Amino acid sequence: MSEMTYLRAISDGLRTEMRNDERVLLMGEDIGVYGGAFKVTDGFIEEFGADRVMDTPLAESGIVGTAVGAAVVGLRPVCEMQFADFVSCGFDQIVNVAGKMLYRQGLPVNITVRLPSGGGFSGGPFHSQNPEAWFMHSPGLKVVAPSTAEDAKGMIIASIRDPNPVIYMEHKNLYRRVKGEVPEGSYETPFKARVAREGDDLVVIAYGAMVHTALEATADLDGASIMVLDLRSLVPLDEQAILGAVQRCSKVVVVDEANYTCAAGAQVAALIAERAFEDLDGPVLRVASPDVPIPFSPPLEAAVLPSVERVREACRQLLEY
Amino acid sequence: MATSSTDVPIGPSTPALEDPSAQLTTEDRVGLLRAMLLMRAIEERAMNLYRQGKVPGSFYDGFGQEAVSVGATWAMAAADRLCVLHRDLGAHIVRGVQPAAILSQYMGRAAGITNGRDGNVHFGDLRTGCVGMVSMLPDMMLVAAGMAMAFKLRGEQRCALTWFGDGSTSRGDFHEAMNWAGVQQLPVIFILENNQFAYSTPIKQQFAVNPVERAAAYGFPGVSVDGNDAEAMFEATRLARERAISGGGPTLIEAVTMRMHGHGAHDDMKYVPKALVEEWRQKDPIDRQSARLKELGVDVEALRQEVRAEVDAAAKKALAGPMPDPATATDRLFHPREAQEILLEDGAAPWSGFGS
Structure with missing residues (x-):
């Protein structure tokens, strides 16, 4: 190591x-x-x-x-x-x-x-x-x-x-x-999801950079126990891990850095709606970039990309549901 | 000397080919005719099957262009690799794909090369070293360049070849492939099948300068060849292959020919002047090769009958084969990690010069 x-x-x-x-x-x-x-x-x-x-x-x-x-x-x-x-x-x-x-x-x-x-x-x-x-x-x-x-x-x-x-x-x-x-040397990471943090009250499902945004946003959120699921692979999508997390937490926030429409998170939300409806205790909330190109100037870019604050806000909203 | 029937001046650079017959035995020359006859007979049968409603979609053929694929493929070695275009059925025939498999392919049957996953000439049989085309042209120029790149990196004396049409020369992948092959001096042969029309668009609306002239700008030779002469196509390809495997780099060969049928079976081709079709009918590649062989005393009529019987039998076999099982429609999307590696395999290489 x-x-x-x-x-x-x-x-x-x-x-x-x-x-x-x-x-x-x-x-x-x-x-x-x-x-x-x-x-x-x-x-x-x-x-x-x-x-x-x-x-x-x-x-x-x-x-x-x-x-x-x-x-x-x-x-x-x-x-x-x-x-x-x-x-x-x-x-x-x-x-x-x-x-x-x-x-x-x-x-x-x-x-x-x-x-x-x-x-x-x-x-x-x-x-x-x-x-x-x-x-x-x-x-x-x-x-x-x-x-x-x-x-x-x-x-x-x-x-x-x-x-x-x-x-x-x-x-x-x-x-x-x-x-x-x-780790040193040769090893493979499977194309499956990983639990980035255990939790029971709500799960944030993310991948890539948004995993870190999710972890930071939920590290200390009014004492709630929040799971972060790192998808790692989008195709194949680890449906079992997603459905298992929903079953356990009942509340789901899905975070993409990508534009909102038809993003990976939309597929995750659709999967949950189809296969885990009975396990939900609130709407699936999504946090993503709005459907605009990513702008150059810092305040504009910050207004578009999902932030720690936006993820925290979505989690709070859902926890109170 | 090749001539163009349209307003775009033809490429300047047809070198005097050595007498092709010096490289070809009588058996080779019969083989060329036989492959062209097979191509035409299979496609004519397929057109009938299409009219009978047994070929789904439309049907695309290479009537009148048989010499382009048959002649070029005759010069390719078993370990060479080819990306085959939709008017080049002759390449598959020379490499050893069986007529029944081809007709099954057209009819979307389980025994087709793609098992019904793709139609008409959108196929490559990996057991013959061929990659199937995609409809975005000329994507396969880059794939062929990549195969050639691998051969060069490994120091192998092998060559890759692909065909593409006059319309393809307008798209960016033509430039990317020509440039890449020139920069890396790859052992690749690009055959521009200039059949005068891209669907309904004549070449004068496709390019201002004949694309064969562009080859020089990419750093390698371009030659124009009579695409209706199988032996000339063979010889030009043989020389290009010699250059390629001896480290001389790529060659662009313009095969000057004419699309004698519509773009597909659904196309009545009324945008093509009748006189032009008539002019090219006189240059039919099968008639030309037949005349040569008759002079050599070959019984061409017997050969025609043999081919006809072979295609009859193939059609019968293909028609008897089942359609694919709908339950297989979602199979084979990913290759399993634990399964054996699958690569292109060697194809048939019937030219006597390979000593087979």
């Missing part, structure tokens, strides 16, 4: 799996000589060489499309989108080529696409998005979103080993803010 940031944990996971499996190669813009826009792959080119830490042309469709080709002839590409926002330029290759290949013709596509996502630092409309729901809605893709350093490492390794296309959401606002004990 050693303590490291969320960012270093991703690097550690990538390095571990590259040492372990020579089929693994990294592809992305400025990831080699420069070490990546966020330095996730800093020093990699020295250890693994330019062939396995590939500086690609500025072409997101190209990165994903060539990764698909390399995967079906035996490599294990890990693509970095410099910002999650830019994946819109590679959307077609992910959704139509990678996501449907196995279903259509029995050919698995083992690629991992890393998406540095999320806001909170004046990135503006094109460097702050949380596009995970686009991919949840597209069959054939797994979507994971770790919130801790330990899971960030375990889930990048598990994503690379998974024979299917995996969209790996790494929240930029966790990169250096979140630290934790990370």
Whole structure:
């Protein structure tokens, strides 16, 4: 065990799996000589060489499309989108080529696409998005979103080993803010939910950066016992863990940093409405960004992104219900 | 010399191909004709099945373009990999996909290559080293470039090939793939199947400069070839493959041809001048190859009858096969971790030059 940031944990996971499996190669813009826009792959080119830490042309469709080709002839590409926002330029290759290949013709596509996502630092409309729901809605893709350093490492390794296309959401606002004990060597974190804090009166269901917002908001909330469920994986969605938490707590707040409509949290709320209605003791409340682009100026951005205060307010409202 | 029937000047750079027949035995030349005859017979049968209501959706064929896929695929080795477009059934035939499986595919039957999950020529049989196309064109240019990238990274003497149409050259993936292949000097062959129309849009509304000329701007050669001559297609592809596997990088081959039917069975093609169709009918690739073989004393009529009988039997078999079980509609979305790894496998490579 050693303590490291969320960012270093991703690097550690990538390095571990590259040492372990020579089929693994990294592809992305400025990831080699420069070490990546966020330095996730800093020093990699020295250890693994330019062939396995590939500086690609500025072409997101190209990165994903060539990764698909390399995967079906035996490599294990890990693509970095410099910002999650830019994946819109590679959307077609992910959704139509990678996501449907196995279903259509029995050919698995083992690629991992890393998406540095999320806001909170004046990135503006094109460097702050949380596009995970686009991919949840597209069959054939797994979507994971770790919130801790330990899971960030375990889930990048598990994503690379998974024979299917995996969209790996790494929240930029966790990169250096979140630290934790990370096991040495190789291990996998399963694509299942995790209880971030036990509790009985209410459960906050979140993933990624919002897990930390939820923990902070409910650490001391008028003495209530509040559970925080960290989904970790959005596809597959750990339905059993969600339904179990509802059964136990009866009150649910679902938090997304993403835009409100059709977000991951909407799917969670729908699942609860369908399958756990009788276990509820109040409406399912949702906290998410309103349906606007993420604005640049700090007061505007703060007005949009779910805050500790908004989550606390939703919990209070529901506890009083 | 290839010529265009539309207003866009044809590419300048058709090199004098060496005499293709120097590379092809009589058996090869018969094989080329046989594959083209099979393609046409299967597609004609499929069109009938469509009219009988047995092929759901619409039906898309490559009538008149058989030489493009058959000739090019004849030059590919077993370990090479292909991404096949919808007018290139001949590629699947040369790589070893059976006619009954193809007809089952068209009819959405359980025994089709995709087990009914996708229709018409949207398929690739992984046991023949082929990846099926998607309808967003030319997405497969990038997939082919990626396969070539893997070959190059591993130091393998293998090559990837894909086809795409004239309309595809307008989309961004054309640029991304051409540029990527040029930057990394990948062992990939891009075949631009210029059949003069993208659905109803003639090439003069698609590009101002013939795309074969763009190849030079990406750092590799582009050549225009008579796409209705299977042997010319073979030879151009053979030379491109030689370049590719010896480290020479990509080649863009423009196969100049004509789409003789509508975009799909539902399209009456009234936007195409009749005279143009008539002009191209004189250049039919099967007639051309048949004439060559007759001169060599081959009994072409016997070959036609043999192919017809094979397709009759295949249709009978396909029609007898069941539709897929509705209970399987949600299967095979994810590959299980514990299951065996599945990769593309080698396909048939019948060219005598491979010593088989």
